[in-house]
Amino acid sequence: MxxxxxxxxxxxxxxxxxxxxxxxxxxxxxxxxxxxxxxxxxxxxxxxxxxxxxxxxxxxxxxxxxxxxxxxxxxxxxxxxxxxxxxxxxxxxxxxxxxxxxxxxxxxxxxxxxxxxxxxxxxxxxxxxxxxxxxxxxxxxxxxxxxxxxxxxxxxxxxxxxxxxxxxxxxxKGEVDFKITAQGKAAHSSRPNFGINAIQNLMDVLELIKTKVEARAEQNQDDVLGKTTFTVDIFKGGIQINAIPANAKAEINTRIVPEYSNDEVMADVKAVVDEFNQTHAGEIEIEILMNIPxxxxxxxxxxxxxxxxxxxxxxxxxxxxxxxxxxxxxxxxxxxxxxxxxxxxxxxxxxxxxxxxxxxxxxxxxxxxxxxxxxxxxxxxxxxxxxxxxxxxxxxxxxxxxxxxxx
Structure with missing residues (x-):
């Protein structure tokens, strides 16, 4: 040839x-x-x-x-x-x-x-x-x-x-990808207490997840692959400037090392979301998009x-x-x-x-x-x-x- x-x-x-x-x-x-x-x-x-x-x-x-x-x-x-x-x-x-x-x-x-x-x-x-x-x-x-x-x-x-x-x-590294969805309640922005702001809830829960995952990643590094990483790569929500958003979603990418495994990362994310749902109005849901070791x-x-x-x-x-x-x-x-x-x-x-x-x-x-x-x-x-x-x-x-x- x-x-x-x-x-x-x-x-x-x-x-x-x-x-x-x-x-x-x-x-x-x-x-x-x-x-x-x-x-x-x-x-x-x-x-x-x-x-x-x-x-x-x-x-x-x-x-x-x-x-x-x-x-x-x-x-x-x-x-x-x-x-x-x-x-x-x-x-x-x-x-x-x-x-x-x-x-x-x-x-x-x-x-x-x-x-x-x-x-x-x-x-x-x-x-x-x-x-x-x-x-x-x-x-x-x-x-x-x-x-x-x-x-x-x-x-x-x-x-x-x-x-x-x-x-x-x-x-x-391995990979776990999550879709995190926040369900709230629509309202006029002049009366925010009549609604549940899904974007705010989503931002708050993402910050809690990020804090927990990155802390554990820092404590559980691998000699070859380094540490597990966390990034928010997609964020969507809202319909217009004067409306409290009723829903929002984000997609998260985590890159995994053996010392902080796929199962451990998924368990930590679920624990944060479960606790958030117990203490906040609205609902946060999780979907696993990818899970490879x-x-x-x-x-x-x-x-x-x-x-x-x-x-x-x-x-x-x-x-x-x-x-x-x-x-x-x-x-x-x-x-x-x-x-x-x-x-x-x-x-x-x-x-x-x-x-x-x-x-x-x-x-x-x-x-x-x-x-x-x-x-x-x-x-x-x-x-x-x-x-x-x-x-x-x-x-x-x-x-x-x-x-x-x-x-």
Missing amino acids: NKEEKLAILEKLVSFNTSEGNELAEAQYLQDLLLEHGIESEIENLGNHEANLIAEIGNGQKPVFTISGHLDTVAVDVDKWDTDPFTLVRKDGQMYGSGVTDMKGGTAALVIAMITLKDAEFPLNGTLRLVLTAGEESNMHGSHQLYADGAMNDSDTLLIAEPTGYRTVYAN PVIGNPESKLIKDIIKIATSYMKNTEYTPSEKQQGKEMQAKQGFNPFSNDKFDVLSGAGGTDASELLKDKLMGTNYAVFGPGNPLKMHQTNEYASEQMWFDFIDIYEKLFKEYL
Whole structure:
């Protein structure tokens, strides 16, 4: 497969608008592509045009090396893009398009490397299993279903191709997302005592929750992942300036570490809300939107060591733009490491979650797990998302060598 044929695959993936799910058409394209190269695959139709895809090459025996990416992308505001987000645009060594970083670039690189091994009839001492998931950017229902199906029962190793650039992540925080709804009573603003202000109640209870969660997070930090975090990311309420609001809602994101677990955070939030409801007029209700645990792999695993051995030479040949170098300095100041180093291959923990929280649900600690993929993670979920073309081609080579080395 030549350079232009590889780019054509990425171009096709970018052309699918999977920002609201709708992964089925993309999965069907990949199934046809794999079959052209003698690789059979299975599409798991989840309904509503959403789908997972599973494919394997090798001898069908253990060890099983699972490689994974997600097919969906975050929503895009087309009007704010300088180019069509669903058309791959190449300019000044960069590639622009929805998902080119998160994570159609990584998915395409995995598929191409797998096809390359199959075309070369390279003998693998084990099984290379490709798992592409639906809904990672929403509720991870694709990976949740794959876990329920037993797709990971015999797997020894998991690599997820989320964008990391030339470094790798072996641990991720978990996540609990809440919707908090306040029900009050409408009234004219000149007579506030005739109503129950849902916005005020919601603000008050959120402050109580925040105080409790952050205090416990401070006391229960993890040596690898740091501390649990709390953010209010959506807040809605009110209809006009002279009306006491009868309802309001907020959505909260918490990022979880093992020392202050998912269950403990949920219990603390519920306790605050229960006490608030007993002492205030109106009603506060809780809905859990997402609940995934943290994952801490083995930083000394064969997988991590093979990644470092194979990828270090590519890292050292990388040139970064002035803008990227400036971003690196900012990240170093905020997080204590420089993501654009080309003299040391960093092995890190990450604040974001991945499908590993579902796929490794019964193997969350000490497993052979790595996040390692093309792209700058600072460009995830961005307008005018872009990725380095050279890095993308590098990762195709790296993956091919890694799969050979590991199996």
